[in-house]
Amino acid sequence: MNRFTGKTVLITGGTSGMGLATAHRLISEGAQVIVTGRTHARVDAATRALGPDASGVVADAADLGAVDALMETVRKRHGHLDSLFANAGIGTFLPFEDITEPDFDHGVDVNFKGVFFTVQKALPLLVAGGSVVINASWTLHRGNSVLTLYSAAKAAAHNLARTLAAALGPRGIRVNSVSPGYIDTPMYPAAALSTAEEEALTGQIVAGRFGRPEEVAAAVAFLASSDASYINGQDLVIDGGLVGAVPA
Numbered sequence: 001m002n003r004f005t006g007k008t009v010l011i012t013g014g015t016s017g018m019g020l021a022t023a024h025r026l027i028s029e030g031a032q033v034i035v036t037g038r039t040h041a042r043v044d045a046a047t048r049a050l051g052p053d054a055s056g057v058v059a060d061a062a063d064l065g066a067v068d069a070l071m072e073t074v075r076k077r078h079g080h081l082d083s084l085f086a087n088a089g090i091g092t093f094l095p096f097e098d099i100t101e102p103d104f105d106h107g108v109d110v111n112f113k114g115v116f117f118t119v120q121k122a123l124p125l126l127v128a129g130g131s132v133v134i135n136a137s138w139t140l141h142r143g144n145s146v147l148t149l150y151s152a153a154k155a156a157a158h159n160l161a162r163t164l165a166a167a168l169g170p171r172g173i174r175v176n177s178v179s180p181g182y183i184d185t186p187m188y189p190a191a192a193l194s195t196a197e198e199e200a201l202t203g204q205i206v207a208g209r210f211g212r213p214e215e216v217a218a219a220v221a222f223l224a225s226s227d228a229s230y231i232n233g234q235d236l237v238i239d240g241g242l243v244g245a246v247p248a
């Protein structure tokens with residue numbers, strides 16, 4: 001498939017996990033990709049791994065000055081954007097009572113404010129026929145006791161997909177979100193779990209295993225592409241059967 005030939009796509013948080021897998025996927029389908037991350041070392045490593053169709057920009061999604069500078073760099077390098085994958089995010093895995101105001105501010109700054117302003121500041125570059133995909137989370141569909149802050153910020157990020165679908169529709173820009181389940185990435189590495197923990201988690205999933213970043217990348221590529229031209233304001237859950245089904 002070459003759905004992205006001649007297309008330029010910005011992926012925030014493209015240095016590892018789902019962002020990096022999506023960058024590989026889109027490049028394999030013909031895209032020019034810009035990936036971001038917080039450090040030169042990780043951005044450089046990712047762009048080296050991705051090859052000549054990728055470039056990188058160091059930009060903290062929570063720092064609006066950095067997001068402005070990112071968009072200016074994209075404008076100078078490419079002049080426009082066909083798609084944006086607002087993927088940069090962090091996990092705050094703490095009990096409700098232990099979350100401090102700095103934890104709260106940081107979690108919301110990256111997972112919601114960062115997404116909100118990344119889309120806003122990308123808008124002048126996004127072409128008619130373009131698309132935005134926001135990385136939300138299965139946790140917006142199902143409560144988890146140690147994911148209060150994270151889940152609320154992800155629910156807000158998903159809600160943007162609905163309202164921005166309406167707001168940006170007249171400009172020909174579609175906006176959707178994805179809600180990955182347990183995906184084996186540096187944020188949530190299956191290898192860091194004890195056998196008992198892994199069995200408890202995978203026992204909740206019909207597929208009986210964690211997802212792979214490439215499985216999310218395939219769904220993001222679909223939503224970002226013209227194959228999804230009539231899909232707007234939706235959340236696509238990619239969880240192997242965690243939210244909507246119960247294992248037999």
Ligand SMILES: NC(=O)c1ccc[n+]([C@@H]2O[C@H](COP(=O)([O-])OP(=O)(O)OC[C@H]3O[C@@H](n4cnc5c(N)ncnc54)[C@H](OP(=O)(O)O)[C@@H]3O)[C@@H](O)[C@H]2O)c1
Nearest residue numbers: 013014015016017018037038042060061088089183185187
């Ligand atoms: N793994 C899961 O089970 C799971 C499930 C549902 C949703 N998600 C969501 O999926 C997205 C990707 O996570 P992942 O699992 O692929 O984990 P990951 O490998 O840790 O990737 C996170 C990416 O976000 C970047 N990032 C973090 N904070 C940033 C900031 N302030 N500014 C710019 N970039 C930042 C990281 O870049 P640097 O570290 O290089 O700065 C990295 O590229 C996140 O939004 C996460 O919440 C994950």
